[in-house]
Amino acid sequence: MYNRSDIQKQKLIYQQALASQLITAVIILNDQLRIVYVNPAAEALLIKSLYRLYGTTTELIFANTSINAKRLQQLLNTGQEFTDSDVVITLNKSHRFTAELTASPVEFENSPHVLLELKQIDHQKQISLEVFQQQQWIAGRDLIKGLAHEIKNPLGGLRGAAQLLSKEIGIEQQEYTSMIIEQADRLTNLVDRLLGPNQLPQIHAQNIHSVLEKVCQLVDYSHDTSVNLKRDYDPSIPLVECDHEKLQQALLNIVNNAIQAIDKENSITLKTRIASNITINGKRVKLAVEISIIDDGPGIPSKIQDTLFYPMVSGRSNGTGLGLSIAQTLINQHHGKLSCHSQPGHTEFMIVLPLKQPASKDINTREEK
Incomplete structure (x- = not known):
C-alpha cells in the first residue's frame, strides 16, 4: 500500500511538470496583479520569456481589452471566475491575436492568486x-x-x-x-x-507569374500616372490549374480597386507563396498557392469590411461595387478563396487556389519505372 505522503509527493511532481506540457497558455498573477509565472505555451504566444515578463503588470498584455485591473481585482475579492470568449490582444504592430480567456482564483503559499488560461482562436x-x-x-x-x-x-x-x-x-x-x-x-x-460571369472557366495549367505580369502590363498601359508596383514572387511555385483570362480579370479588378484607394506615394505589392494544409471554404487542402495584393494605403472602412464582396457595396462615392463581387465569383469558379484583411497602412487581398496533386497511381508508375 502507498502511504499518503508518497501519493502527495507524486502528485506535486506531476502538477509541476504538467504546466510546462500544456498547449494552453497559462499565466499566474499574484495578489498585486503582477505576473509571477507563465508556462512555455504562454511564452510562445506572447513572444516573451518568463524572465522578461516576471513582475510586470497585466497592462502589458491586456491594454485596450475588456480584461482590466478592476475586473481582476474583483475576482480576487469575490473568488468568482469569469470567461471572455473574444479577447483581441495587440502586443505590437506585427503581433495581434484573438484568444478565449478564463480567469480563476487560486491559492499559493496561503496567498490569493489569479490563474489565466488563454487559448488562441484566430484559426477557428x-x-x-x-x-x-x-x-x-x-x-x-x-x-x-x-x-x-x-x-x-x-x-x-x-x-x-x-x-x-x-x-x-x-x-x-x-x-x-x-x-x-x-x-x-x-x-x-x-x-x-x-x-457576373456565367461561363465556366476553361482550365489549363498556367504559370501564375505570367498571369501576374500580364496584369502589371495592363495596369501600366491603362493609367496615365505610374503606379508603384512591387513583386515578391516565389519562383518554386509549380503550374496552377486555372483559366488565364478569368484569373487575370479577378486580379485586375483587385489591383484597380487598390489603385483607386491609395495615393501616389503608396505602393502595391504582388506576392506569391506556397501554403500547405489549409482550409478553403470549409474543405481541407494539402497544397495551395497564395496570391496576395498588398497596399500601404489608408485601409478599407470598417463598416463595409464584412460586406466588401457583396454586389453594389463600395467605399467610394463613384464606385459601382461590382469589381470585387465579380472577382469573388471568378475565384469561386476556380474552387478557391478570396479574403481581405485591412487596417490603416496595410490592406491585403489574398487569393488561395488549390494545387492539383499527382494521382497516386501515377506516382506508383513512376516508382516502378
Whole structure:
C-alpha cells in the first residue's frame, strides 16, 4: 500500500511538470496583479520569456481589452471566475491575436492568486467566418439570380412594346420611345453585370507569374500616372490549374480597386507563396498557392469590411461595387478563396487556389519505372 505522503509527493511532481506540457497558455498573477509565472505555451504566444515578463503588470498584455485591473481585482475579492470568449490582444504592430480567456482564483503559499488560461482562436474564428461568408455569398447570388429573372422578363416586354410603338408614331414622339429602349437596355446590362460571369472557366495549367505580369502590363498601359508596383514572387511555385483570362480579370479588378484607394506615394505589392494544409471554404487542402495584393494605403472602412464582396457595396462615392463581387465569383469558379484583411497602412487581398496533386497511381508508375 502507498502511504499518503508518497501519493502527495507524486502528485506535486506531476502538477509541476504538467504546466510546462500544456498547449494552453497559462499565466499566474499574484495578489498585486503582477505576473509571477507563465508556462512555455504562454511564452510562445506572447513572444516573451518568463524572465522578461516576471513582475510586470497585466497592462502589458491586456491594454485596450475588456480584461482590466478592476475586473481582476474583483475576482480576487469575490473568488468568482469569469470567461471572455473574444479577447483581441495587440502586443505590437506585427503581433495581434484573438484568444478565449478564463480567469480563476487560486491559492499559493496561503496567498490569493489569479490563474489565466488563454487559448488562441484566430484559426477557428477565421474558418467560421469564411464558411459564413461563403454561405452569405451563395444566398446573395441565388437572390440576385431570382431577381434578375423577374426583372429581365418585363424589361424585354417593355423594350419590345416601345419598338413596336415607335413604328406607329411620328418622328417627334420617337424621342420618348428611344429613351424607353435606352433605359431598358441600361437596366438589362446592369442586371447582367450583377449576375457576373456565367461561363465556366476553361482550365489549363498556367504559370501564375505570367498571369501576374500580364496584369502589371495592363495596369501600366491603362493609367496615365505610374503606379508603384512591387513583386515578391516565389519562383518554386509549380503550374496552377486555372483559366488565364478569368484569373487575370479577378486580379485586375483587385489591383484597380487598390489603385483607386491609395495615393501616389503608396505602393502595391504582388506576392506569391506556397501554403500547405489549409482550409478553403470549409474543405481541407494539402497544397495551395497564395496570391496576395498588398497596399500601404489608408485601409478599407470598417463598416463595409464584412460586406466588401457583396454586389453594389463600395467605399467610394463613384464606385459601382461590382469589381470585387465579380472577382469573388471568378475565384469561386476556380474552387478557391478570396479574403481581405485591412487596417490603416496595410490592406491585403489574398487569393488561395488549390494545387492539383499527382494521382497516386501515377506516382506508383513512376516508382516502378
